[in-house]
Amino acid sequence: MNIVAFNSSPRENKTSKTELVLQKFLAGARQAGAATETIYLRQYRIKHCLGCFSCWLGNKGQCVQQDDMTGELLGHLMEADLAVLATPLYHFNMNARMKSFIERTLPLMNPITAHSGRRLSPPWAAKAPKIAAVSVCAFPEDYNFQALSMNLRMLYGTDLVAEIYRHSSEFLTALPLQLRVEEVLDAVARAGYEVVRQGQVSPETMNAISQNLAPLETLIDMANRFWGKEMEEEEVTGAVGVDGEGVDKYV
Numbered sequence: 001m002n003i004v005a006f007n008s009s010p011r012e013n014k015t016s017k018t019e020l021v022l023q024k025f026l027a028g029a030r031q032a033g034a035a036t037e038t039i040y041l042r043q044y045r046i047k048h049c050l051g052c053f054s055c056w057l058g059n060k061g062q063c064v065q066q067d068d069m070t071g072e073l074l075g076h077l078m079e080a081d082l083a084v085l086a087t088p089l090y091h092f093n094m095n096a097r098m099k100s101f102i103e104r105t106l107p108l109m110n111p112i113t114a115h116s117g118r119r120l121s122p123p124w125a126a127k128a129p130k131i132a133a134v135s136v137c138a139f140p141e142d143y144n145f146q147a148l149s150m151n152l153r154m155l156y157g158t159d160l161v162a163e164i165y166r167h168s169s170e171f172l173t174a175l176p177l178q179l180r181v182e183e184v185l186d187a188v189a190r191a192g193y194e195v196v197r198q199g200q201v202s203p204e205t206m207n208a209i210s211q212n213l214a215p216l217e218t219l220i221d222m223a224n225r226f227w228g229k230e231m232e233e234e235e236v237t238g239a240v241g242v243d244g245e246g247v248d249k250y251v
């Protein structure tokens, strides 16, 4: 299986929690025999869709714009058996870079609408990759991903084979929580393995991925301490991640 992952986080790999979770997922997939490649969308020029429908009306499935989307990225997407769309959660949904990327896949969609079940949306024009989603968000609890999940399900229907969502993302590097974090990240790797071998992720693995790292009150307190300290020092480190300093009493 050829897996191509598209990571839309603007943050550097050593800081990005999307990257942390995505690479665990891909490591599990590789263990199951898949070949994987990661494309960082921040390194590419992706213009907004012009809404001209030229790709559907006489331009032979080609976008009229010349940028990295037409030059390279659409090709990578169509080479994949499984495309992993990895995005940080911004305002309860995918971030704008991922949204632009997805909007520019219109040339790959068929304008002749197929009616399958309750889903009325353009199907892929050619052999299309299956889709897996990876997302992280800072707030605790899975309900934060509801809008993103609904969006992706409406877009991809049964082609969407896995949704790996990890809340409390900025705690994934908090030292006092590392035992739990390890369990979570091991489960993410297991999810990658299962998708390749079984085509889906088991409910046990999903539960392990979304487990709480600590009681809600603890997480809120840790986050407030972190932001309070940063604001006091008026320091922007660019390496946000709740470090858990001084919270040993909780865990």
Ligand SMILES: Cc1cc2nc3c(=O)[nH]c(=O)nc-3n(C[C@H](O)[C@H](O)[C@H](O)COP(=O)(O)O)c2cc1C
Pocket (backbone or CB within 6 Å): 009, 010, 011, 015, 016, 017, 018, 019, 087, 088, 089, 090, 091, 092, 093, 136, 137, 138, 139, 140, 144, 169, 170
């Ligand atoms: C503009 C912006 C909007 C965000 N919106 C949300 C949100 O709606 N819910 C949430 O839980 N976290 C939100 N976050 C936090 C990020 O999801 C979180 O920091 C995540 O780890 C970022 O992923 P990255 O480290 O891969 O860039 C937001 C962050 C930014 C910068």
